[in-house]
Amino acid sequence: MADLLNIGVLVSGSGSNLQSIIDNIENKSLPAEIKAVISNRPDAYAITRAKKHGLPWNILEHDNFQNREEFDQELIRILKTSNVELVVLAGFMRLLTPVFLNAFPQRIVNIHPALLPSFPGIHAQKKALDYGVKFSGCTVHFIDEGIDSGPIIIQSVVPVHDDDTEDTLAARILQEEHRIYPLAIKYYAEGRIDIQGRKVRIKDAR
Numbered sequence: 155m156a157d158l159l160n161i162g163v164l165v166s167g168s169g170s171n172l173q174s175i176i177d178n179i180e181n182k183s184l185p186a187e188i189k190a191v192i193s194n195r196p197d198a199y200a201i202t203r204a205k206k207h208g209l210p211w212n213i214l215e216h217d218n219f220q221n222r223e224e225f226d227q228e229l230i231r232i233l234k235t236s237n238v239e240l241v242v243l244a245g246f247m248r249l250l251t252p253v254f255l256n257a258f259p260q261r262i263v264n265i266h267p268a269l270l271p272s273f274p275g276i277h278a279q280k281k282a283l284d285y286g287v288k289f290s291g292c293t294v295h296f297i298d299e300g301i302d303s304g305p306i307i308i309q310s311v312v313p314v315h316d317d318d319t320e321d322t323l324a325a326r327i328l329q330e331e332h333r334i335y336p337l338a339i340k341y342y343a344e345g346r347i348d349i350q351g352r353k354v355r356i357k358d359a360r
């Protein structure tokens with residue numbers, strides 16, 4: 155079997171995407187190992203999940219740092235000393251500085267609850283509903299210096315129903331998030347991702 159990919163997962167909230175990654179690792183569909191779970195919020199339920207599965211975890215509260223760069227330096231230190239190869243943002247509600255991006259070039263991925271480039275930023279599900287789109291979905295992408303603007307790895311589409319609320323749409327999208335995020339990480343772990351400018355090609359993807 156190929157070596158396991160060392161990943162670090164950055165969280166701020168419920169951590170349902172973290173859970174789907176944990177589940178896929180535990181049932182052997184994802185050849186990865188979680189070397190660090192880091193939250194910027196002490197009350198994130200994601201940390202409870204990490205503890206339950208015996209994963210190494212850290213809480214970094216931004217109030218304890220002078221500025222964003224210092225916060226990012228500490229993040230980098232933890233991730234590097236944990237030998238993390240791929241940084242996985244899973245509901246991490248904090249902008250990263252170029253200091254962080256340069257420490258992990260083309261090695262930071264994110265999941266966004268809309269079909270990018272539509273509806274970047276926060277409240278993506280509400281923006282999609284308010285706009286009146288008939289389909290929305292989710293996007294796994296690499297991080298660059300913009301907001302949700304990096305090269306796209308996988309997207310999945312869901313219908314928007316007339317009686318949807320933000321919550322019902324978010325739940326439908328979340329189901330797809332839990333499917334495609336572990337899949338994208340698996341492609342990365344298998345060395346099947348090729349990035350040419352904005353375009354990401356996945357070797358032998360069906």
Ligand code: GRF
Pocket residue numbers: 166167168169170171172244245246265266267328331
């Ligand atoms: C997800 O909707 C994700 O797309 C967005 O933040 C949410 C995180 O949810 N970036 P969870 O903490 O993984 O449950």
